[in-house]
Structures are given as structure tokens and as C-alpha cells.
Amino acid sequence: MIRILSAAICLISISGCGATLTPEQSAYVDSLTPCEKIQGLVDSFDNGFAPLKATRVQNNFSDIWTPKYHLLGNSCQIIGFNANRMAYKCAEQYDDETQSRESFDWAVEKVTSCLGSQWQASETLQNDSKRITFKHTNHTAQISIQSGKTLAKYRKTWQTSFEVGDLIAQ
CATH class of the missing domain: 3.30.310 (TATA-Binding Protein)
Known part of the structure; x- marks a missing residue:
């Protein structure tokens, strides 16, 4: 439980505006277990997945971010149609x-x-x-x-x- 809480805190701390993680941040994200990643997704949902967002692409219908980690494969995205409708999808x-x-x-x-x-x-x-x-x-x-x-x-x-x-x- 303590590791999950510390993972959530660390995810918040690596949520800088840049699209690229530092080598230290990448190493940390790579060391997360699937449970820590799932818990991080659930915990960050109400905040629009803010700590997990990396590169942003906008179009007329939505904003799309590449996430800082992928849970299934390597094709996950964070999709926001507006401030109230967000999803992490793979x-x-x-x-x-x-x-x-x-x-x-x-x-x-x-x-x-x-x-x-x-x-x-x-x-x-x-x-x-x-x-x-x-x-x-x-x-x-x-x-x-x-x-x-x-x-x-x-x-x-x-x-x-x-x-x-x-x-x-x-």
C-alpha cells in the first residue's frame, strides 16, 4: 500500500509540462508494476490524468495526449473531449x-x-x-x-x- 501511495506521489511529481521524461523519470516509470500503473490511472482520473500527460495534440473535437506509460501494448492515449470527459485508452x-x-x-x-x-x-x-x-x-x-x-x-x-x-x- 505504501508503494502505491508513493507511486502516485511520484507520478504527480513527474508531471512536468515537457513531452520528454528525464532518464531518471523514465527509469522510475519503467520500474512501476502493473498494479501501481492501474492505481495511478484510477487515482489521477478525477484530475484529468494530469500527472500522466506528455505530448499534446489538438483537433476540432478533442485533445489527445501520449501518456507517460502504457498499460497494454504501446498504443495508449489520453483523450479529452472537454474538461469533464476524459479517458485513458489502449x-x-x-x-x-x-x-x-x-x-x-x-x-x-x-x-x-x-x-x-x-x-x-x-x-x-x-x-x-x-x-x-x-x-x-x-x-x-x-x-x-x-x-x-x-x-x-x-x-x-x-x-x-x-x-x-x-x-x-x-
């Missing part, structure tokens, strides 16, 4: 269903073991897609993990996604 594509389901199972196991039984999980199955959403009565953030077939036309691929936020489609 998606990883795979050539077959087995790889996608293994990634999905790993993420579900990590969230379950890291956050504990007070986070209630609900499962949704639709066609070839499976989603588990975690909610807690004392947290506004939701966690959603999904695995399913992509809509790619020419090549059958599978995707696993991980999201912390309030943009989750229910």
Missing part, C-alpha cells in the same frame, strides 16, 4: 483470437488482483466480443476491458482494448 491488435483473449485475461486478472473485490465487474457478450466493466461506488472512474474481432475487411484480426474513464460505451 488498444492492441492480434492475428488470432487466442492472443487477444490471453491479453484480455491478463488485463482482467491484473485489475481484479490490484484493485480488490470492492470493484464490481459486469460482463457483456455480443457476437465475437467480450467486455468486462469494473465500477466502484467511491470512484467516478470506470475500467473497461474488451476483446473482439475487428472490422478489418481484408484480414481477420482481433483486438484487446483497455480503458479508464467515463467515455465507455455501455
Whole structure:
């Protein structure tokens, strides 16, 4: 527990405006466990993931930041449609269903073991897609993990996604 709290404090301290982490900051982020990363995401949600934001890109519809760490693959983003709607989203594509389901199972196991039984999980199955959403009565953030077939036309691929936020489609 102490390590999780110190991780959150350190994440806040590395939240400088620059897009590049110092070597010391990179080494620290690289040493974080998946549980510390998940807890950091939940803890920083109400602050718009401020300590985790790096490079920012704006368009007409949203602001997008690269995060200071990735929980699933290397394709995570922090997306903000406005000050009140933010999400940390990752998606990883795979050539077959087995790889996608293994990634999905790993993420579900990590969230379950890291956050504990007070986070209630609900499962949704639709066609070839499976989603588990975690909610807690004392947290506004939701966690959603999904695995399913992509809509790619020419090549059958599978995707696993991980999201912390309030943009989750229910």
C-alpha cells in the first residue's frame, strides 16, 4: 500500500509540462508494476490524468495526449473531449483470437488482483466480443476491458482494448 501511495506521489511529481521524461523519470516509470500503473490511472482520473500527460495534440473535437506509460501494448492515449470527459485508452491488435483473449485475461486478472473485490465487474457478450466493466461506488472512474474481432475487411484480426474513464460505451 505504501508503494502505491508513493507511486502516485511520484507520478504527480513527474508531471512536468515537457513531452520528454528525464532518464531518471523514465527509469522510475519503467520500474512501476502493473498494479501501481492501474492505481495511478484510477487515482489521477478525477484530475484529468494530469500527472500522466506528455505530448499534446489538438483537433476540432478533442485533445489527445501520449501518456507517460502504457498499460497494454504501446498504443495508449489520453483523450479529452472537454474538461469533464476524459479517458485513458489502449488498444492492441492480434492475428488470432487466442492472443487477444490471453491479453484480455491478463488485463482482467491484473485489475481484479490490484484493485480488490470492492470493484464490481459486469460482463457483456455480443457476437465475437467480450467486455468486462469494473465500477466502484467511491470512484467516478470506470475500467473497461474488451476483446473482439475487428472490422478489418481484408484480414481477420482481433483486438484487446483497455480503458479508464467515463467515455465507455455501455
